[in-house]
Structure formats: C-alpha cells, structure tokens
Amino acid sequence: MDGLRAELLSKSETDDGSHADFYAAALQTVDAALDYADRYCEFAKTNAPKTLYRALCRVPHEPPESFYEACVFLQFIIFTLRCNRNTHLGLGRFDQYMLPFWRSDLKKGLPEETLFETLEEFFISLNFDTDIYQGMQLGDNGQSLMLGGYDLDGQDRYNELSEAVMNASLELRLIDPKINLRVCSKTPAERFILATRMTKQGLGFPQYSNDDVVIPGLIRLGYAPEDAADYTVAACWEFSIPGKGAEIVNIDQMVFPKVVRRELFDHLEACDSFDELLEYVKLGVAFDAGEIVGKRSGHHYPASPYLSVFIEGCVQSGKDVSEYGAKYNNFGAHGVGIANAADSLAAVREVIYERREYPKKTLLQALAANFEGYGELRNRLLSCPKMGSDDDRTDGIARILLETWANALNGKPNGAGGIFRAGTGSAHEYYYSARNVGATPDGRKSGEMYGSGFSPSLTGKPTGPLSCIRSFTKYDMTRLVNGGPLSMELHDSVFRDEEGIEKVAQLVMAFIRLGGHQLQLNSVNRDVLLDAREHPEAHRDLIVRVWGWSGYFVELDKQYQEHIIRRTEFQV
Amino acid sequence: MTAALIFSFEEFALHDGPGMRVTVFLKGCPLRCEWCHNPEGQRFENEIIKSQAGCENCGACLKAGGGRLNEKSVRACPNRLLRMSGESYTPEHLLERLRGVLPILNDAGGGVTFSGGEPLAHPDFLYECLALLEGRTHRAVQTSGYCEEEPFRHVLDQTDFFLYDLKLLDPALHKRYTGADNTPILRNFRILCDSGKPFITRIPLIPGVTDTEQNLTDIARFLCDNGVKNAELLPYNRLAGSKYASVGRRYAPGFDETVISQARTDIFRSFGVEPKVLWGDHVD
Numbered sequence: 001m002d003g004l005r006a007e008l009l010s011k012s013e014t015d016d017g018s019h020a021d022f023y024a025a026a027l028q029t030v031d032a033a034l035d036y037a038d039r040y041c042e043f044a045k046t047n048a049p050k051t052l053y054r055a056l057c058r059v060p061h062e063p064p065e066s067f068y069e070a071c072v073f074l075q076f077i078i079f080t081l082r083c084n085r086n087t088h089l090g091l092g093r094f095d096q097y098m099l100p101f102w103r104s105d106l107k108k109g110l111p112e113e114t115l116f117e118t119l120e121e122f123f124i125s126l127n128f129d130t131d132i133y134q135g136m137q138l139g140d141n142g143q144s145l146m147l148g149g150y151d152l153d154g155q156d157r158y159n160e161l162s163e164a165v166m167n168a169s170l171e172l173r174l175i176d177p178k179i180n181l182r183v184c185s186k187t188p189a190e191r192f193i194l195a196t197r198m199t200k201q202g203l204g205f206p207q208y209s210n211d212d213v214v215i216p217g218l219i220r221l222g223y224a225p226e227d228a229a230d231y232t233v234a235a236c237w238e239f240s241i242p243g244k245g246a247e248i249v250n251i252d253q254m255v256f257p258k259v260v261r262r263e264l265f266d267h268l269e270a271c272d273s274f275d276e277l278l279e280y281v282k283l284g285v286a287f288d289a290g291e292i293v294g295k296r297s298g299h300h301y302p303a304s305p306y307l308s309v310f311i312e313g314c315v316q317s318g319k320d321v322s323e324y325g326a327k328y329n330n331f332g333a334h335g336v337g338i339a340n341a342a343d344s345l346a347a348v349r350e351v352i353y354e355r356r357e358y359p360k361k362t363l364l365q366a367l368a369a370n371f372e373g374y375g376e377l378r379n380r381l382l383s384c385p386k387m388g389s390d391d392d393r394t395d396g397i398a399r400i401l402l403e404t405w406a407n408a409l410n411g412k413p414n415g416a417g418g419i420f421r422a423g424t425g426s427a428h429e430y431y432y433s434a435r436n437v438g439a440t441p442d443g444r445k446s447g448e449m450y451g452s453g454f455s456p457s458l459t460g461k462p463t464g465p466l467s468c469i470r471s472f473t474k475y476d477m478t479r480l481v482n483g484g485p486l487s488m489e490l491h492d493s494v495f496r497d498e499e500g501i502e503k504v505a506q507l508v509m510a511f512i513r514l515g516g517h518q519l520q521l522n523s524v525n526r527d528v529l530l531d532a533r534e535h536p537e538a539h540r541d542l543i544v545r546v547w548g549w550s551g552y553f554v555e556l557d558k559q560y561q562e563h564i565i566r567r568t569e570f571q572v
Numbered sequence: 573m574t575a576a577l578i579f580s581f582e583e584f585a586l587h588d589g590p591g592m593r594v595t596v597f598l599k600g601c602p603l604r605c606e607w608c609h610n611p612e613g614q615r616f617e618n619e620i621i622k623s624q625a626g627c628e629n630c631g632a633c634l635k636a637g638g639g640r641l642n643e644k645s646v647r648a649c650p651n652r653l654l655r656m657s658g659e660s661y662t663p664e665h666l667l668e669r670l671r672g673v674l675p676i677l678n679d680a681g682g683g684v685t686f687s688g689g690e691p692l693a694h695p696d697f698l699y700e701c702l703a704l705l706e707g708r709t710h711r712a713v714q715t716s717g718y719c720e721e722e723p724f725r726h727v728l729d730q731t732d733f734f735l736y737d738l739k740l741l742d743p744a745l746h747k748r749y750t751g752a753d754n755t756p757i758l759r760n761f762r763i764l765c766d767s768g769k770p771f772i773t774r775i776p777l778i779p780g781v782t783d784t785e786q787n788l789t790d791i792a793r794f795l796c797d798n799g800v801k802n803a804e805l806l807p808y809n810r811l812a813g814s815k816y817a818s819v820g821r822r823y824a825p826g827f828d829e830t831v832i833s834q835a836r837t838d839i840f841r842s843f844g845v846e847p848k849v850l851w852g853d854h855v856d
C-alpha cells in the first residue's frame with residue numbers, strides 16, 4: 001500500500017487540481033488504513049504469534065512475499081473495506097491472484113501441508129466477526145470466491161490452489177467462504193465429482209457457472225473479451241469483473257407475476273385469444289423494464305474513495321467510483337418469479353382459452369377472492385403443466401417472457417456511463433415482492449412466495465431433476481448474465497455412496513452441456529429441517545443455502561425457514 | 573392401441589440399473605408380497621390416494637363424488653389431499669414424456685427402467701414401449717418374473733437388462749408370503765440365464781422369511797446351478813408400511829418387522845456368488 005500511496009501522491013501533484021478532492025480523500029483513507037495497520041502491528045507485538053507479528057511488520061505497507069503474508073494482507077483489505085461499509089464484496093478469483101504466492105512458497109521449500117494449514121486458518125478467520133457485516137440475515141455477507149475458469153483460448157485455469165481450496169472447504173465445513181466454480185462443457189468429470197462431494201456436505205455450494213454461456217454473454221453486453229473471461233461473482237451470483245467494475249448488480253427487480261396479474265385484470269376480458277393476452281403481458285414486461293431504466297438511471301451512491309483505490313481506472317482518472325471512475329459501471333436488475341408467471345399464463349391458456357372450462361370472469365373473481373370459495377378452480381389450475389416439468393408449451397411462454405425482459409433491459413444506457421443488464425436472480429425478493437402480489441392463476445395464493453432465483457415455483461407438482469434441468473435450459477441464457485441460478489434440492493440419501501455422487505456429477509454436467517448459466521444444488525433432508533424448526537436447540541450446526549449464500553438454519557427468520565422447507569417438496 | 577396406468581416416474585433413479593435412469597412404475601401386480609412397500613402399485617384399477625395429514629373432515633370430497641371418493645372428489649378437496657394414483661399412458665404418450673430427457677440419460681450411461689407393480693403384467697404395453705425405445709436408449713425391466721413363458725420371451729427380445737427378484741425357493745412358502753406360485757418365476761429365470769442377456773438378481777432380505785439360512789442357501793445354490801455369479805441383497809426397509817394408510821389399507825405383515833435382516837454373504841460366497849448388500853440395516 002506504500003506504493004499505492006506514492007502513486008496517489010504523484011498523481012495529485014501532477015493533477016491540474018480538478019481531481020484534488022478525490023486524491024485528498026483517497027490519501028486520507030489510505031493513511032487511516034495504514035495507521036490502523038501500524039496500531040494493529042504494535043498490538044500484535046505482544047499479543048499475537050510471532051509469525052503474525054512478523055507479517056504485519058511488512059504488510060500492508062509492503063507487497064506480500066509469502067502465501068501467509070498474502071492471506072494477512074487480504075484479510076486486512078477485507079476488514080478495512082467492511083469498516084468502510086463496502087458490503088457484499090466477493091473475494092474474486094482467489095485461486096488466480098494467490099497462486100504466485102502459493103507456488104513460490106513451494107519452490108522455496110515450504111511443505112504443502114503448512115501452506116494448506118495457512119489456507120484453512122484464513123478460511124476460518126473469514127468466519128469470525130461476520131455479524132459486523134451488513135446483510136439481510138446472518139451469513140449474507142458476500143464472502144464468495146471463484147475457482148477455475150477458462151481463458152479465451154480455452155486454457156483451463158483450474159490449478160493446484162483451486163484444488164487445495166476445494167479440499168479445505170470440504171474439510172472445514174464452514175459457511176465462509178462460499179465456493180463458486182467456473183466450468184464448461186470441457187471440464188473433466190473428476191472435478192464435478194470433487195465438487196459433488198462438497199455439495200454432499202449440505203452447505204449448498206459450490207455454485208457452478210458456465211463459461212460457455214457467461215463469457216459470450218458478457219461480451220454481448222459490451223465487456224472486453226479478456227475482461228469477460230476474467231469474470232467472477234460479485235457476492236451471490238451476479239457476474240462481474242474483479243477490480244474493474246463498480247457495478248450495482250442488484251439495483252432493482254421486475255416481478256413477472258405482478259405484471260401477469262395486472263395485465264390479466266386489465267385485459268383478459270377483452271382478449272379473444274391467448275396470443276392477444278400474451279401481447280399485453282409482453283408490453284407489460286417491457287413497460288416495467290422501462291420503469292426501472294427511468295427510475296434508476298444516473299443512480300448515485302455515496303462517494304467511496306477507499307474502495308476506489310482498489311478499482312482499476314479510479315486512481316488513474318482521479319475519479320471516485322461514485323463518479324463512475326471504474327471501467328465498468330453497469331446496473332443489473334433481476335426478473336423475479338419467472339416460473340410462477342409462465343405457469344400462470346400456461347394455466348390461463350389451457351383452462352380459459354383452449355378448453356374453455358371456466359369463464360374469464362370467474363377466474364378474475366377467484367383471483368380477487370384469493371381463491372376463497374374457488375377451491376375447485378384452484379385445483380384445476382394447479383394441475384396444469386408447470387415450468388420444471390419439461391413441458392415445451394409452458395417453457396415456451398417462459399422463453400417469450402425472458403426474451404422480452406432481456407430485450408427491454410440489456411444495453412439500455414444507465415446514465416452512469418454504463419448500461420443495464422438483465423438477470424434471473426431473486427435474492428430475498430421471492431419473499432418480499434411476493435407479499436404484495438395477490439393470487440395468481442398458477443394457483444398461488446396471495447402473498448405466497450415465489451421459487452428462488454431461476455427455479456420452479458413452490459406451487460407446482462414436482463416432476464424430477466432431469467425434467468427440471470431441461471425446463472431451465474431452453475433459453476438463450478447469454479442474454480441473462482446478470483445471473484441467478486437454478487436451485488435444486490436433492491435428498492441427502494442420493495449422496496451416500498460413490499455411485500450416487502458420480503450420478504449427481506453427471507447431472508451437473510448435463511446442465512452445463514445443455515447451456516444452463518448457473519446451478520446450485522442442495523443436499524437436504526426434509527425431516528431434519530422440520531425437526532430443526534421445532535427443536536432448534538438440537539440443530540445449531542445445520543447449514544442451509546438461503547439464496548446466494550448459506551447460513552445456519554436455526555438463525556434464519558421464519559419466512560426463510562419456511563421457503564427452504566417448501567423447496568424440499570421437490571427433492572428426489 | 574394399448575395403454576397402462578403409470579403410478580410414478582422416478583427421475584434420477586440410482587439403483588435401477590446401470591447409469592442414471594428414469595424408472596417408470598406400472599400399476600398392477602399379480603403378487604401380494606407381505607412386505608410390499610408400494611401398495612399403490614398392486615391393484616390394476618385406478619384408486620384414490622389420500623394424504624393423511626391435514627384433513628378437516630369437511631366432506632367436500634364425498635359430496636362431489638356422490639357419497640364415494642372418485643375423480644370428482646380429487647378436484648373438490650380444498651386442501652388438495654387427494655389424487656388419483658395412476659395416470660393412463662399409451663406407449664407414444666410415454667415416449668413423448670421421456671423424449672427430452674433421453675439424451676441426458678444416454679450421455680450418463682443410463683436409460684429407462686420399467687418397474688411396478690409388475691411390468692410383465694402388462695406384456696403388450698411393455699413390449700410396445702420397449703420397441704419404441706429401441707435404438708433410443710438403454711432399456712431395463714425390473715420384475716418378479718411372474719408371467720407366462722410366451723410374453724416373457726417376447727419382452728426378453730426387446731430388453732437390454734433385467735433386474736430380477738428372487739424371493740423364496742420353497743413353493744409353499746412362496747405361495748404363502750406372496751400369494752403366487754413360484755414355478756413360472758423359476759422357469760423364466762432359467763430362460764433369462766440361457767438367453768445370455770445381462771441381468772442382476774435381487775433378493776429382498778425379509779426378516780425370518782427370506783433371510784433364513786435355508787432359503788438363502790436354496791437361492792445361492794439355484795444361482796450357482798444356473799451359472800449366475802453375483803446378486804444384490806436388499807435389507808428390509810422398516811418404512812415399508814408407510815404408504816398403506818394413504819390407499820386406505822392396513823399394513824399387517826406376518827413377520828417381525830423389528831428384527832434386523834441377515835445378509836449372510838458367506839452362504840453366497842460358498843456357492844461362488846458374489847453378493848452386494850444394498851443400503852439398509854442388516855447384520856452379516
């Protein structure tokens with residue numbers, strides 16, 4: 001950081017004065033951080049192991065020279081950024097930027113076990129004091145890291161450190177860091193098998209992302225190809241470029257079921273054909289996307305000089321990230337509840353238009369009455385084919401909605417020197433935005449939660465994991481690289497022998513081959529979850545995936561526990 | 573056109589043949605094994621399945637069904653507790669249902685398995701399905717082997733792999749615990765062995781019934797006589813009775829459920845048969 005400080009000084013001296021504020025502020029924050037580091041070092045002299053003290057005598061002033069120092073340095077940066085209220089910053093491509101230290105230590109003759117212990121200690125340290133991070137729930141702290149990945153020429157960047165990280169995570173069984181794994185159709189089966197062992201732990205990771213889809217998708221959005229190939233996840237699942245983006249990846253959301261419901265009430269009775277109705281829904285989706293663009297364009301966030309010094313472009317240009325000094329300043333928004341929306345329209349098509357089993361008015365009355373007194377109609381709607389059962393017609397509606405959403409949002413200027421990008425995540429919106437949306441024709445009652453991210457609804461009848469991955473890979477996912485995974489729950493018994501693990505790995509490989517963009521699997525046992533809800537004291541260490549992160553089940557608010565339990569109805 | 577009732581699809585079945593499979597469960601079985609864990613697969617007629625928890629005794633189901641539970645009741649239950657156990661499929665309709673996932677199964681070295689119930693109790697339907705899937709995927713049949721010789725040979729021609737159950741070799745005991753004569757089962761088993769088709773023999777270990785020294789010795793000898801080199805042993809699952817209430821029946825096995833299955837792998841090995849004990853509680 002001394003080098004960084006020197007750069008800031010020389011920049012401010014040669015600057016014509018128009019960026020004086022930024023340089024002054026940046027210097028102030030860097031000095032404060034270094035000051036803090038010095039006090040910490042002083043304290044460590046008498047209160048910490050010698051190795052830590054020695055490391056603190058060098059870093060963060062000097063560049064780290066060993067893997068251990070690099071870990072201390074990294075922890076320092078993470079901590080000071082948190083203190084600076086920069087939350088949800090992922091750890092990026094840890095196995096790439098830490099690799100030189102790992103290798104040079106090995107070359108110097110350090111035993112691999114020692115390095116591995118350091119790695120594990122670092123991971124353990126990420127689990128301390130996580131309550132100081134601002135998140136929706138305990139565990140939602142954005143400490144995700146990305147492993148592997150392919151260069152533009154197809155070269156595989158998965159290395160011995162990636163493997164060590166996988167093994168450390170397997171051994172530690174801790175919720176942090178959350179592991180993401182970049183894969184593609186050429187990724188060897190063994191890697192999926194190792195990753196499936198991790199899934200077996202029940203922590204809900206790794207989360208897979210598909211380079212065959214994400215890299216071309218980012219290039220389509222205008223990212224430089226070499227940057228696209230360097231992508232990571234921001235914190236949960238949104239793809240971003242480490243060190244080059246100051247992107248707000250979750251600035252807003254378009255709630256598909258809300259649009260469907262609105263358009264039904266406005267236009268169902270006047271529409272003579274389903275296609276006509278669908279046109280209105282498309283207009284509605286485009287309208288809501290337009291609202292997001294209008295409302296969020298030029299969005300400003302508070303100046304953050306300390307964060308800026310770590311982002312390429314800011315120091316050079318003298319502009320804070322809040323002044324869009326970074327190379328990429330895009331805004332992402334998610335389309336929430338796609339399955340509920342597609343299911344709703346499929347049910348309207350079948351029951352109202354094709355078979356004419358109920359008058360339009362009755363449907364609207366039933367929705368308005370939250371199905372109170374319309375149980376039969378609701379049962380009928382629930383029996384229609386749902387997204388996730390590999391029904392081409394229902395999935396076809398989803399395709400139209402997703403295309404409309406992507407077309408309406410992707411590439412629109414955001415007034416911040418960047419563009420908007422469309423995604424399929426939901427985060428807590430599967431709960432929040434569902435609260436105010438009345439009953440929908442998929443049979444969902446008012447306020448009932450949507451499926452999580454890019455996943456089947458909680459209302460449909462489960463079909464099975466194969467149909468599910470088929471249903472969720474029929475779209476051009478390169479248009480939806482703001483991210484948002486398909487989540488599936490598999491019963492923990494599936495993982496009990498090697499054969500089962502191999503087959504789960506094959507399932508993941510099939511998803512990747514079919515062109516899915518992101519996948520997250522959970523090993524769960526419904527009975528255990530139910531018991532944990534009743535007897536939390538006996539399940540203090542039960543870890544579950546919530547959305548882009550994992551947490552302790554017993555520490556979650558009721559509605560999230562409920563969602564996780566409902567999701568398990570779809571497990572095999 | 574033939575049709576049959578299918579009462580369940582298991583996507584991602586892990587123990588029903590090689591690789592990743594979809595298992596199709598055909599409804600109806602001529603046997604009544606006391607330990608059957610799939611009572612909804614036994615009857616050939618469609619029936620109502622009622623979830624046990626949540627019924628408010630509101631009576632809407634009976635009212636809609638005119639005093640009985642039927643398809644109308646299914647729609648009427650406000651709590652969605654009722655469903656029809658089986659759905660009727662033609663072979664073409666079934667192929668449609670499976671078409672999308674076949675490439676996934678094939679890439680993962682798997683295929684489709686027909687189970688039940690007893691799939692051979694629907695020989696024409698089964699044959700047509702297998703013929704339709706020929707060249708599209710790997711086809712397996714899981715069977716008790718109970719059927720006439722003629723349809724068995726017919727189906728054999730169109731099947732790539734069998735999972736064949738052997739329960740009790742003693743004819744009287746077989747009759748007593750499964751309700752059926754085991755002569756056709758043993759005959760078909762020999763036909764299967766002679767055909768050269770790959771298969772795996774499965775032996776359910778029912779405490780005090782099939783896991784006796786006598787029976788396991790008889791089976792091991794029978795396998796040995798027919799040149800069979802391996803077998804899978806399935807320990808009794810104490811959840812076997814859990815679905816009976818939902819089809820309005822009571823599970824009343826004539827053996828002591830609480831006794832743990834004996835696998836007695838030593839007996840099989842002494843006959844040159846390599847046993848593999850599948851997952852479940854057992855003692856050696």
Ligand code: SF4
Nearest residue numbers: 627628630631633649
């Ligand atoms: S309709 Fe449903 S809740 Fe009412 S009595 Fe019948 S099964 Fe029970």
